Amino acid sequence: MRNLLSEVESFGGTAAEDDDVERFFVETPAFASLAKGRKHLVVGRKGAGKTALYLAMINSAEREGSLSVGLTFKQYPWAAHLKYASTEVDSTERFVSSWLFLTLVETFSTLIESSGPGLNRDQRRAVDDVSKFLRQNYGTTHLDFKHLFPAGGLRLDKVDVKPEILKNSLGGISQARTSESLGATLARVNDWLFKKLEVLGDNIPKVYVLFDELDLGFDPNKSEYSDRVIGLLLAMRIFVSRITRNKIPVHPIIFLRTDIFDLLHFGDKNKIVNAEMVELAWHDQLNHTGASLKHLIDWRIKEELGVEDLDDAWGSAFDDQLTRGTQHKFQHMTFRTFLRPRDVIQFANLALIAAQTRARMEPESKDDLRITNLDIKAARVPYSTYFRRELDDEIAAVEPSWQHYLEVLRTVGAAKFTRADYEGAFEIARRKFALKLSIEESLSLLYQFSILGFERAVTGAGLIYQFRYLDPSVPFESDASYFYVHRGLKETLGLTETLT
Template sequence: MVAWGLGGGKRCGAVAGVGRGERWASLRSAPTYDGAQLTGLIVEVFRKFSSVIVLINLKGVKMLLLDEIRDNWKLDAKTENGHRYFYHINEVDKIKNGKRSYVIGRKGTGKTAISEHIASVREYDVFSEKLSFKNFPFNELYNLKNAGYTAPNQYITLWKYIIYSHICKMMSRNESVDASVRDKLKAAFSPEPINSLQRWIKKWTAHDFSLTVFGVGGKMGFKENVENNSWIQKVDILESVIDDYIDNSSYYILFDELDEDYKNIIDPEQRNNYTHLLTGLFKAVQDIKSIFREGGRRVYPVIFLRDDIYSIITDPDKTKWDDFKIELDWSRDRIKELLAFRISRAVGVGTPLMDFKSAWNKLFLDQSVFMGHMQNKSMTIFDFIERSTHLRPRDFVRYIHSCAENTPVNFSRISAKTVKDSDKAFSNYLKRELVDEIHGVIPDIQSILDIISQIRKQAFSEAEFREIFEKKKEEGSIVQSDPVFILRILFLFSIIGNQPKQKNQTVFRYLNKDAELNFSENFVVHRGLYKALQIM
C-alpha cells in the first residue's frame, strides 16, 4: 500500500514548523492507494494537465499569429520580409527566363514585390541591379536626349547607354568573366552596388568621365548634350564589349518606381517629355532583347510600370510590345491562394501550406457580418472584406492588418465585429491610395471627391455631378474645366462604376479592364469609399 499526502504544495513531511508526531499523524490520516489506483490517479492528473497545456499552446500560436501580422505585414514590399512572404506566381518564371520584360499593373498588385524578389536572388551566376527612380530628378534625364532623333525616339540611345553601363558594372564583379577584362571594367565601372542612381548616372554622363576600352578608341569623354555620333559611338563600344566578353550568367536590370514624374500630365509639354522618355525606354529594351537574343546571352532588362501610365504611351509599334508584356491581374481565387500562403507563413516559416479555408479559420472566427438598417442581411467575413477592395493584394494586406490591430490583446482570432469596425480605417486608406494615384492627372482630385461627398448618394446621375461641379468651378476650387474628362478618370481608377438597369449589377474597371464608362446609366461609388466620402 502507498500513502499519498499533500500539504501546501509540498510533501507533508517537509512542511516547515510541523512536529515529528504531527507529521506522522497527518501521514497516517492521508488516503492510501494500491499500485493500480495510484497509476490511474497519475494518468488522470497528467491528462488534465496536458489538456490545459494544449489549450494554452493553441491560444499562444494564434496570439503569435496576430502579433506577426501586426508587426510584420507591410504595404511596401521593400520593407517586408520577402524571403518569408513573397508569393511566387507563374508570371515570375517568365520574367526570370527573359520571356517577359514589361510588367504592367495597378499600384498594389505586386510589381515592386517581384522586382525585390529578383533583386534578392543570390546565386553565383545571377546578377541584378535595381534602378529605382523614386525622388529622381527627371529633368536631368530630359536634358540628355539625343537631338539627332525625332520624338519619341530621342531617348533610346540614353537608355541603352544606362543599361549597358550597368551590365558592365555587374560584369566587373563576376568571377566568371576573364580577370583582365574585369580589371578594365572595374576601372571604369565601380563594382559596388548602387546606393544612388542619380549619382551613377551623373558620373557616367559627366564631362570628365572616361574609359579605355580594349584598344577601341583610347580616352572617351562623356558629356551632356554631346554630338549625336559620339552618343551612338559610346553605345556601340559598350555593346561590343558586352557581346564579346559576357558569360552565360543572367544579368537583370530592373526599372521600378518610374511614376515619380507622373504629375501635371494635363500640361502638354510635361506630358510629352514624360511619355517620350518612357517610350524610349520601352524601345531600348525591345532593341536590346533582339540584339542579345541569339547565342544564349542572358541580358534581361525589365520595366515595372503602372497600367494607367502605360495606357497614355502611344507608339506605332506598341502592339508589338505585347509579346514581352505581363499584366498583373488578380481574381478572387488567386487572392485566396495568396492569403492562404501568407497566413501559413505568418504561422511559421516551416509551416506546411494550408488550403484557404484552413488558413482563414486560423485567423478569423467562423461568423457572419450583419448589415442593413435592421441588421437583417449577412455575408461571410471574406465577402465583406472583398467588396471594399479593388482585388489587389495590398488592399487585403491592409484590411487584415487593420483587423489585427483592432483585435483585443486577449483575443486569439479576429471577430466579425472587428472586421466591420475596421471598415472605416480601410476606407480612409483606399481614398489616400487613389488620391496619390490620380494626383498626377487631376491635381485637384480632393476637390473632385468632395463633389461626391456633397451628393452623398451611392448612385448618382451625370446631371447631379455637373451641378456641383459647375458651382465649384465658379468658386475657383477646381481648375479642370471638363466634367466628362473628370468622370472618365474616376471610372478609369474605379472610384465610380456604372449602375445598369439590371438589379444588383455594377460595372467597374478593376473587374473588367476593357469596360468603358456609359453616360446613359447612373454612376455608382465604389463600396470601399463609402465611409471616407461620408456616404450613408
C-alpha cells in the same frame, strides 16, 4: 500556434520595402514569366505588387546563383541623363541610346565583378577591354549608376577595338575626345559594348537588370518625362532583340505604373503590350490558383500564426460566420479593394486591430480568439480613410483638384445614383469650388481611377456594375442608367446605399 489577439502584431506591411518579402512572397504566373525571361515589362496599379516582385526577383536570382542589379530612381540625376539625349532623332527616341548605355554598363559591371575561370582568350580579352573603359571613366568597375553620365563626356582614348574579335573597328571611337554630340558618341560606344557582349555569348551567368521607381518625378504635363520613359521601353526592345538573337542570358525588366503606361503614346506600344508585357492582375476567388489574393493572405496568416497546413490558415484567424448572411468575409473585404495586395493586407491588419481592441474592452469576448464580423465592420471606417489617401497619392499628380469631385459624390449622398443626381450635385459643388472639369470630364476622371462604376448589361450575368480596375478594356458609358461609387469610399464620404 500563436495567439492571434495577443501575440500577432500584423499580417505584414502594406509597402514592400517595409515588408518581409523573402518570408511572405507568393509566386504567381507573372513571376514565372519574368524568371524565364519571357516578359520584360511589368505594368500594375500602385499597390499591385510591383516592388514586391522587384525584390523577389533579386532574392530569387541570389538563390539560383544568377546575378541581378536593381536600379531604383530615387534621387537619380536626370539632368545628367538629359545631356546625353540624342538631338538627331524623334523626341520619343532621344533617350534610347542613354538607356542602352546604362543597361550595357550595368550588365558588364555586374559580370566583371563575378567573372572567373571558363572564359576563352577572346572572351577574357573582351572583359578586359570593357574593364579598362570603365576604370578610365569611373576609376572602378563597380559602379554607382547614379554617376554614370559624367558632365564632361566619356573618355575614349584607351578604347581599343580589335577587328579580329569584333569584325568592325568603328572608325574613330578610340580618340580621346570627339566633336560629336554626347548622344551620337553614346550610340557608337553602345555598339562597341554590344559586340563585346556578343563575344561572351551564353558563356556567362544569367543577369537580371531591374528598373523600379520610374514614377518618381512623374508629371503628366512634361513631355520630357514621357519621352524618357518611352525611350527606356524602346531601348529595351532593341536590347532584348539583340541579346535574344545571340542567346545572351541577360534579362532587363521594367516596373511601371499602369496610369503612367496608359498616358504614353508611341509607335511600338502595341507590340510591347502583345509580346513583352505582363500586367499584375489579381483575383478574389476562394482558391489558390493563379494570382490569388486568398493565397497571398492565407500564406501570411500561416506564417504569422505558425499554422502547419495552408488550408487551415484562414479559419485560424477569421471565424466561420458569413457577412450579411451570404458573403464570405474575404470577399466582403476584397469588394472594398482594387484587388491589390496592399488593400487586402491593410484591411486584414485593421480587422486584427479591431479584434484586439474588442478583446481588451470586452474581456468576455476573449473566448473567440478569431476576427469576427463585428471586427470587420469596425475596420471599414479606418480602411475607407486609408483608401482615400491611397487614391490621393495616385491621382494628385494627374489632377490636383480631384478631391473636389469626391465632394460632388458626397453631395449626391448615395452610392447608387443617376446622371441627373450627379448633375444636380455638380452644380452645387461648382458654386463652392472652382471646378475646372466639365461634368463629362469629371465623370471620366472618376471612372478612370475606378472611383465610379456604371451599370452595364452583360450576357449571362445580367446587370453588373462595371469598374475600370476589373476590366480596363471596357470604355466608360456616361449615359448609363445608374452609376455606383466604389465600396471602399462609402464610409469616408458618408454615403447611404441609395437615395431615398
